[in-house]
Amino acid sequence: MKGKLYLIPLPVGGADYRDVIPGNVIRITLGLRHFLAEDIRSARRYLRSVSRDFPIDGSIFYKISDIDDDKQLAGYLQPAMEGHDTGLLSEAGMPCILDPGEKIVLKAHSLGIKVVPLTGPSSVFLALAASGLNGENFRVHGYLPVQAPDLKRKISEIENRSMSGEAQVFIETPFRNQRLSGFLLDTCRPGTMLCIAADITMESEEITTKTISEWKKNPPQINKRQVIYILQAGQK
Amino acid sequence: MKGKLYLIPLPVGGADYRDVIPGNVIRITLGLRHFLAEDIRSARRYLRSVSRDFPIDGSIFYKISDIDDDKQLAGYLQPAMEGHDTGLLSEAGMPCILDPGEKIVLKAHSLGIKVVPLTGPSSVFLALAASGLNGENFRVHGYLPVQAPDLKRKISEIENRSMSGEAQVFIETPFRNQRLSGFLLDTCRPGTMLCIAADITMESEEITTKTISEWKKNPPQINKRQVIYILQAGQK
Incomplete structure (x- = not known):
């Protein structure tokens, strides 16, 4: 079975995550071990900020950009194709809304990967x-x-x-x-x-x-x- | 000092509130005693669903519609003018986005009442x-x-x-x-x-x-x- 592609919103401008991220969204996020992010350092920092025990070293991070070609897009989604749920993280706010990620999401649709948008600040x-x-x-x-x-x-x-x-x-x-x-x-x-x-x-x-x-x-x-x-x- | 007008999002279609409403948004909501809502019964039901102890009888609910005239709008905002923080609740999702409430919000701006949108599902x-x-x-x-x-x-x-x-x-x-x-x-x-x-x-x-x-x-x-x-x- 294929993994899901979760769209993970992040707080904007240093807002407290408890003000803008639902508890269950945090829970889902912390359960993932495969991440796609614009900036890997800030993705790691966010995960650490919501859980000091998050196994950063046991997780895999891929850096994405908005100019990725079709081969790269398919590469990002390889873990999902192999059954791993994968999180696409925004830098701030919702991925894909005035933010990168839409090419990856469209590719996921074409590969039959389920895309799940999680609630957060936009x-x-x-x-x-x-x-x-x-x-x-x-x-x-x-x-x-x-x-x-x-x-x-x-x-x-x-x-x-x-x-x-x-x-x-x-x-x-x-x-x-x-x-x-x-x-x-x-x-x-x-x-x-x-x-x-x-x-x-x-x-x-x-x-x-x-x-x-x-x-x-x-x-x-x-x-x-x-x-x-x-x-x-x-x-x- | 004037009260604030909080825009309070609600879950959509019976979704679990912990999936879509941040913890601090719940906390702010439960701290209010003045509410504006399209449907008062469902507003009360929501408050009860997130806290069985919520003092429904100690709270004031006003029913709003999208055809309210200027005098009604000013009436809804009277508690805020007198210093009470007031919550504008959607029926589902974000107030004012494909949902009533925008006339009240515009009136609040004209009265100098601070409008605070809280994060939830849209x-x-x-x-x-x-x-x-x-x-x-x-x-x-x-x-x-x-x-x-x-x-x-x-x-x-x-x-x-x-x-x-x-x-x-x-x-x-x-x-x-x-x-x-x-x-x-x-x-x-x-x-x-x-x-x-x-x-x-x-x-x-x-x-x-x-x-x-x-x-x-x-x-x-x-x-x-x-x-x-x-x-x-x-x-x-």
């Missing part, structure tokens, strides 16, 4: 739930373009789409957050709603939804923080 | 992670139209959009799943990828991604099950 979903914006019709864009003219064009395009009431979700790397928020305040209409969700699940978590004109009176301070942006110009 | 996100399809660019549509011509048109429109590699996520009520899957198999191109994620987090969970032509050889059996659909025609 910053995008938590931010959307806490935004008060449209949680039934929404679109996630990942990163927006970096170059100023492309970025401005994309922001306007996204804002126009959201006139229908569809929430538009995107992210930025921490060191460019202050820049992106400036572009948003400059480019968008005064009445457009903008949620800035910073440091989701962390001590410093701060989630605020208000109009562009309200933000302008009191611009966000999000330099080097983890931020999810949600924009919505119209009502559904 | 079927849509778990399905997407386990689909192997695009977890960086995706669009969630909620329910598709019911009438046959509108439904066919919408499916084609969604499939065409996904030629760019953007994953398209939608849902259907359980008793119409078999019908919708028939329309999908009839309408879509043979090479389009379709993930059918049934009974997420439950014992009977089954998540399968394959092409329309593969599905046709072995059509899904999803009558009366909880299903998330994810369609993707092209690669990102």
Whole structure:
């Protein structure tokens, strides 16, 4: 019988694992001895942090990347093909959601390996739930373009789409957050709603939804923080 | 000082809460005495199921709906304005994600009440992670139209959009799943990828991604099950 491929979520930004990982997910994770991870050191560190007795040396870790070819993907899944349950670990949050892993999962489907997603934090979903914006019709864009003219064009395009009431979700790397928020305040209409969700699940978590004109009176301070942006110009 | 509005996720379809709800989320939930819920009976049942000693009679429950007016919304948040932490409970999964609650959350933002999303299961996100399809660019549509011509048109429109590699996520009520899957198999191109994620987090969970032509050889059996659909025609 083939092993399963478990998708293992990890806490985000140093949050306490008991705040965001269910007890039985920890139990399943600690029962595994085969792991696929973006960064093996942090995977080991996590396992040690939830159980000091975890047999790190009796476990096998494979380093994955998002540019793996078909042969590598098949290699990662060889233990599962041989009957070993295998854990795919994210670096933070849910694997495959704005995070690597989807190629391995798709390969698992094609090999008839059962894929089991385990519950844990997903910053995008938590931010959307806490935004008060449209949680039934929404679109996630990942990163927006970096170059100023492309970025401005994309922001306007996204804002126009959201006139229908569809929430538009995107992210930025921490060191460019202050820049992106400036572009948003400059480019968008005064009445457009903008949620800035910073440091989701962390001590410093701060989630605020208000109009562009309200933000302008009191611009966000999000330099080097983890931020999810949600924009919505119209009502559904 | 104002109380906080906690967004409290619940297990889906009778899943064991220890599989999907972190220990500290249970702890926070049991510390509350003010609750907003779509269905008060099931909210009470849940609280009892995680702690037999929970003081149901010493707690206050407000029934919410998705058509509440501004005055009702302000009323729900009165306890928080007076300093009481308040829990907004979903019926299943995350509040506000394909579930009521977003109007209350938006009102909370306008009143300066801190909104705190707690980690728990979100079927849509778990399905997407386990689909192997695009977890960086995706669009969630909620329910598709019911009438046959509108439904066919919408499916084609969604499939065409996904030629760019953007994953398209939608849902259907359980008793119409078999019908919708028939329309999908009839309408879509043979090479389009379709993930059918049934009974997420439950014992009977089954998540399968394959092409329309593969599905046709072995059509899904999803009558009366909880299903998330994810369609993707092209690669990102």
